[in-house]
Amino acid sequence: MRLFRRAPSLHVGDQPDCHEVAEVLQSYLDGELAGTDADRVADHLAHCARCDIEAATVQQVIDAIQRQRPTIDDAALDRLTGVVDALEQLDQPRRPSS
Amino acid sequence: MSADEGSPITHRPVSTERGRDRRFREQVLVELPVLLRVARRLTRDTVDAEDLVQDTLVRAYRAFDRFDGRHPRAWLLTILRNTHRNELRKRRPDLMDDEVAGRLPARDGGGRVDGVPDAALHDDLDPIVRRALAGLSAKHRAVIALVDIDGLTYKEAARMLEVPVGTVMSRLHRARAKVRADLEAHGIQGVRR
Numbered sequence: 489m490r491l492f493r494r495a496p497s498l499h500v501g502d503q504p505d506c507h508e509v510a511e512v513l514q515s516y517l518d519g520e521l522a523g524t525d526a527d528r529v530a531d532h533l534a535h536c537a538r539c540d541i542e543a544a545t546v547q548q549v550i551d552a553i554q555r556q557r558p559t560i561d562d563a564a565l566d567r568l569t570g571v572v573d574a575l576e577q578l579d580q581p582r583r584p585s586s
Numbered sequence: 587m588s589a590d591e592g593s594p595i596t597h598r599p600v601s602t603e604r605g606r607d608r609r610f611r612e613q614v615l616v617e618l619p620v621l622l623r624v625a626r627r628l629t630r631d632t633v634d635a636e637d638l639v640q641d642t643l644v645r646a647y648r649a650f651d652r653f654d655g656r657h658p659r660a661w662l663l664t665i666l667r668n669t670h671r672n673e674l675r676k677r678r679p680d681l682m683d684d685e686v687a688g689r690l691p692a693r694d695g696g697g698r699v700d701g702v703p704d705a706a707l708h709d710d711l712d713p714i715v716r717r718a719l720a721g722l723s724a725k726h727r728a729v730i731a732l733v734d735i736d737g738l739t740y741k742e743a744a745r746m747l748e749v750p751v752g753t754v755m756s757r758l759h760r761a762r763a764k765v766r767a768d769l770e771a772h773g774i775q776g777v778r779r
Contacts, residue, residue: 514755514758514759514762515740515755518733518740520739520740545766546762546766549762549765549766549769550734550762552712552715552765552769553715553719553730553734553735553762553765554734554735555712555715556712556715556716556719556734556735557623557734557735557736557737558623558626558735560619560622560623561622561632564622564632564636565618565619565622567636568618568622568636568639568640568643569615569618571640571643571644572610572611572614572615572643572647575643575644575647576607576610576611
């Protein structure tokens with residue numbers, strides 16, 4: 489079975505049907521669909537209860553997976569920000585005095 | 587060792603240096619959470635992860651003059667991946683899928699995910715989701731890890747895994763379908779609005 493072997497996009501012209509929306513739904517929900525195509529999918533979902541339910545279900549699965557995302561240690565972020573500060577400081581002696 | 591040893595940045599006007607530092611800061615700091623998440627997945631250790639990001643920042647700073655300014659996250663992830671790979675080559679064969687999948691629970695990996703305490707998990711779905719993720723193949727867990735957990739785009743994940751974007755998309759589709767099937771097998775149906 490072929491799934492998304494090409495970059496996702498909709499056919500130009502007519503409004504997408506349910507099959508076309510199903511093919512790009514994942515990209516739409518992941519924010520990977522280009523602006524006009526995303527608008528057309530959104531418009532289809534607003535008028536098609538079946539596709540809208542499917543989209544909401546897939547989104548629910550994505551949300552459940554994303555809740556497994558580990559928290560980031562603020563102290564680690566602070567230390568790494570400090571690394572950036574230090575890199576800039578290390579460059580200071582090379583700069584000519586004004 | 588002098589402060590400027592090993593750095594390519596010399597004899598640049600102060601204003602140029604300041605502008606460079608400002609751009610570096612603007613483009614890098616915002617990506618630190620993603621870099622840290624990916625580094626933790628690659629190294630499987632919080633201390634090693636922080637060291638890896640630190641090495642990445644140093645390399646990025648030194649290479650910043652050659653960066654075209656487009657897609658800073660992809661640029662930084664490439665440096666991070668290469669830095670990690672160089673380190674890994676010293677120790678063991680390179681197995682990217684296994685590396686990237688590392689921070690998600692494997693079938694024998696227990697119930698916790700990256701040290702997140704159970705109290706931090708949001709609802710009753712999560713144990714089922716974790717079991718479903720544990721049941722995925724390493725390739726499928728890897729793409730879930732990069733896209734859903736680390737927040738990478740398809741293109742960024744493809745670059746990390748060194749596979750085409752279409753492969754990322756199809757693996758992601760199948761992996762999510764498996765998680766969905768597991769959720770539905772536990773009686774959790776699609777939402778009704």
